[in-house]
Amino acid sequence: MNKVKEYRQIAGLTQMELATRVGIARQTVNLIENDKYNPTLFLCIALAKILHTDLNTLFWEEER
Amino acid sequence: MKNKMLNRLIGVTDDRDEYQLQEIYKELAFSGALMFYLSMALMFICLLVDTFKNTLSIGTTGLLIVNMIYASKVFFRIHKKELDSLECTSEEEYREKIKKLRKGGFQAGLYWGSLMFILNAYILPYLASGLIELTWSNFIIWLCGGIFFGVTMYFIGKSKVKKCY
Known part of the structure; x- marks a missing residue:
């Protein structure tokens, strides 16, 4: 599971606000947060920049 | 041009994001393939009817031309991009x-x-x-x-x- 939802909440943004800032639909943010859509690298970078973090933190799965 | 045409086809005014475009392309590709098969079946039926009536209708000729253009365009573009x-x-x-x-x-x-x-x-x-x-x-x-x-x-x-x- 990625950490987009967690970092969005830390940034104090709603799904709609994050979607508007990145330039995508709210539905797409929801799908990314629920791991139902694999975003392109371009979109991952845009999300990481808006959420003030990096790709590893957002998308890298931790080994258990 | 492509985006404008797609927006008109699906009835929206603003641009779609990458997820929406991906899903639109998937749906259009599937319906396009389905339409091609249906159109080929219709062309075959038209050919049988024309043979039975001993005529050559404009519908059968039109379907043949449209199907050939579609098949050639898809084949050459896919081959050119080495997708096959x-x-x-x-x-x-x-x-x-x-x-x-x-x-x-x-x-x-x-x-x-x-x-x-x-x-x-x-x-x-x-x-x-x-x-x-x-x-x-x-x-x-x-x-x-x-x-x-x-x-x-x-x-x-x-x-x-x-x-x-």
């Missing part, structure tokens, strides 16, 4: 794929030749005049046609195989 290429990483893999293509070409030639022979020697003459034209020349024509079709399919398939070793 088969990559081989070893000599054994290459030989295996060529063997499969040879078998596929033989089967395609056999099916197509038989289908055309049945259609042109039995079905269409029967619909047109109520008589069946079963001659050796007809058999030889469609045998050669089948061989030509099979060989063409084999070479088209072979052109897609890329040696990557």
